[in-house]
Amino acid sequence: MRAATAAEMREIDRIAINDYGIPGVVLMENAGVSVVRMLESKWELLAERKFCILAGKGNNGGDGYVIARHLSNQGAKVKVFLLGEKAAVSGDAQINLDIIDKMGIDTIEISNERDWDKVRVAVTFSDCLIDALLGTGFRGEVSGDMARLIDIINAAGKPVVAVDIPSGVGADTGRVCSKAVQASYTVTFGLPKPGLFLYPGAEYTGELTVADIGIPTAVIAGQDIKQNIIMADAVRAVIPRRSPAAHKGMSGRVLVVAGSRGLSGAAAMAAEGALRAGAGLVTLAAPGSLQDVLAMKLTEVMTKPLAEIEAGSINREAVADIIRLSAGNDVLAIGPGVGREEETAAAVRETITTAECPIVIDADALNALAGNTKLLNECAALPVLTPHPGEMARLTGLSTESVNADRIAIARQAAAEWGSIVVVKGASTVVAFPDGEVYINTTGNAGMATGGTGDVLTGIIAGLIAQGLSSHDAAVAGVYIHGLAGDVAAQAGRIGMVATDLLKAVPAAMYGISSY
Numbered sequence: 001m002r003a004a005t006a007a008e009m010r011e012i013d014r015i016a017i018n019d020y021g022i023p024g025v026v027l028m029e030n031a032g033v034s035v036v037r038m039l040e041s042k043w044e045l046l047a048e049r050k051f052c053i054l055a056g057k058g059n060n061g062g063d064g065y066v067i068a069r070h071l072s073n074q075g076a077k078v079k080v081f082l083l084g085e086k087a088a089v090s091g092d093a094q095i096n097l098d099i100i101d102k103m104g105i106d107t108i109e110i111s112n113e114r115d116w117d118k119v120r121v122a123v124t125f126s127d128c129l130i131d132a133l134l135g136t137g138f139r140g141e142v143s144g145d146m147a148r149l150i151d152i153i154n155a156a157g158k159p160v161v162a163v164d165i166p167s168g169v170g171a172d173t174g175r176v177c178s179k180a181v182q183a184s185y186t187v188t189f190g191l192p193k194p195g196l197f198l199y200p201g202a203e204y205t206g207e208l209t210v211a212d213i214g215i216p217t218a219v220i221a222g223q224d225i226k227q228n229i230i231m232a233d234a235v236r237a238v239i240p241r242r243s244p245a246a247h248k249g250m251s252g253r254v255l256v257v258a259g260s261r262g263l264s265g266a267a268a269m270a271a272e273g274a275l276r277a278g279a280g281l282v283t284l285a286a287p288g289s290l291q292d293v294l295a296m297k298l299t300e301v302m303t304k305p306l307a308e309i310e311a312g313s314i315n316r317e318a319v320a321d322i323i324r325l326s327a328g329n330d331v332l333a334i335g336p337g338v339g340r341e342e343e344t345a346a347a348v349r350e351t352i353t354t355a356e357c358p359i360v361i362d363a364d365a366l367n368a369l370a371g372n373t374k375l376l377n378e379c380a381a382l383p384v385l386t387p388h389p390g391e392m393a394r395l396t397g398l399s400t401e402s403v404n405a406d407r408i409a410i411a412r413q414a415a416a417e418w419g420s421i422v423v424v425k426g427a428s429t430v431v432a433f434p435d436g437e438v439y440i441n442t443t444g445n446a447g448m449a450t451g452g453t454g455d456v457l458t459g460i461i462a463g464l465i466a467q468g469l470s471s472h473d474a475a476v477a478g479v480y481i482h483g484l485a486g487d488v489a490a491q492a493g494r495i496g497m498v499a500t501d502l503l504k505a506v507p508a509a510m511y512g513i514s515s516y
């Protein structure tokens with residue numbers, strides 16, 4: 001499913017109005033009615049309900065006046081408050097404000113302390129609050145009276161319906177500068193906005209409804225929108241399927257180069273992640289001194305010893321063996337626990353630029369590329385990078401906060417510069433491609449914030465590539481499956497969940513996607 005930025009939504013509006021002749025007030029009418037339809041789906045008899053509509057000065061507020069009219073027509077009691085002056089309301093919003101005025105629905109301008117008292121009373125005695133303060137026109141940060149009103153809404157303990165987007169959430173980034181409305185439901189118009197799926201915005205959205213407000217589909221299709229929301233149906237279309245006559249040779253071969261002294265677990269989880277994603281054969285190549293330990297940990301995975309330095313991580317001599325092994329495999333996953341010694345980093349860089357097969361680069365292999373990202377353009381196939389925000393910060397020279405402040409833009413720019421698929425992990429994981437396409441993941445939970453879950457993801461993506469998925473599909477499907485495995489594992493409790501719980505849940509997650 002596509003997700004439109006605020007600017008893209010405005011352009012869609014403009015074309016619908018100017019080129020197709022759909023009056024903006026018709027779009028506003030459809031927007032407001034779609035919110036009332038959602039309310040009807042929750043409460044049969046709206047007539048007995050009391051609604052408090054908090055309107056801003058823009059068209060988001062305009063939607064609020066349309067909602068007030070339709071609720072009033074159904075016999076509901078409505079109170080409307082405008083944070084601003086009626087004189088500042090214009091265009092389609094003014095048309096609808098005038099209509100409810102003529103209907104005798106009073107809109108109270110919040111301008112003095114008595115008005116604030118009226119807001120508090122109305123909010124207290126309402127059954128449901130309608131947040132029509134800020135939509136895609138929100139800029140900067142929430143402060144002053146807007147902040148005060150959002151505090152009242154959030155403290156009321158009432159169901160809140162956000163119109164188009166919870167006020168205070170950045171439509172494009174999900175950023176919340178100071179505060180935002182905590183919505184129980186959000187009804188968004190035309191297309192969803194990325195900010196409804198990116199944290200922290202996703203935490204404020206509640207149950208999301210995407211409403212068709214009558215924009216011609218050709219207008220939306222005609223836009224070069226490059227934000228996508230990863231949904232089950234898209235993953236189901238690409239998830240590997242196995243014939244009854246399958247044998248292990250048909251499900252692909254994965255070579256994992258990982259591990260170093262003290263970091264054998266990362267290697268084991270990446271290797272097992274590939275198996276759990278359905279790869280037929282997995283070989284784990286690691287420093288020779290770890291081979292017995294890894295062989296003890298991993299029954300189904302073959303292990304190969306690599307030359308190592310005193311510190312217990314691979315050295316330059318290991319590269320020849322890795323390249324020889326990779327020739328007999330469909331994909332190479334390199335990095336989990338591989339170590340940061342300079343000799344090891346040099347071996348990693350040489351491996352990445354020499355291997356002929358598709359490659360998944362994670363963890364310390366990413367750190368080896370810090371300051372050397374140009375090497376990525378030498379990869380034989382489109383590499384998949386799976387950095388967490390800290391690794392992304394090291395690779396880009398940005399701070400982790402900057403990476404998290406606009407994951408889509410940072411990931412998109414890196415993917416284009418590095419000629420790579422860039423998976424920026426975290427809430428929410430974002431997958432970016434060199435052509436600018438970005439996919440936002442919708443599965444996963446905070447229980448996954450535990451060591452090793454990234455190693456599992458590396459294995460899952462490699463395992464999917466081994467089964468014939470393109471690196472594109474493996475990255476998109478892999479993050480979805482990984483997060484869903486985390487959701488399955490979280491059923492036994494989020495806090496205390498560990499990465500190996502995810503491993504066990506991967507087959508169930510894949511089965512769930514492919515079978516419903």
Ligand SMILES: NC(=O)C1=CN([C@@H]2O[C@H](COP(=O)(O)OP(=O)(O)OC[C@H]3O[C@@H](n4cnc5c(N)ncnc54)[C@H](O)[C@@H]3O)[C@@H](O)[C@H]2O)[C@H](O)CC1
Binds near residue numbers: 012028057060139146
């Ligand atoms: N196709 C569609 O998506 C349709 C969307 N509709 C609704 O229109 C809004 C967008 O309306 P717009 O007038 O552009 O902006 P907003 O109403 O969201 O807000 C602008 C309003 O708010 C003030 N403002 C901006 N930032 C702040 C801030 N930080 N603090 C306080 N006030 C702020 C600004 O000055 C303006 O006055 C969209 O979301 C939909 O709800 C159409 O109704 C139908 C088609």
Ligand SMILES: [K+]
Binds near residue numbers: 132133163
């Ligand atoms: K809103």
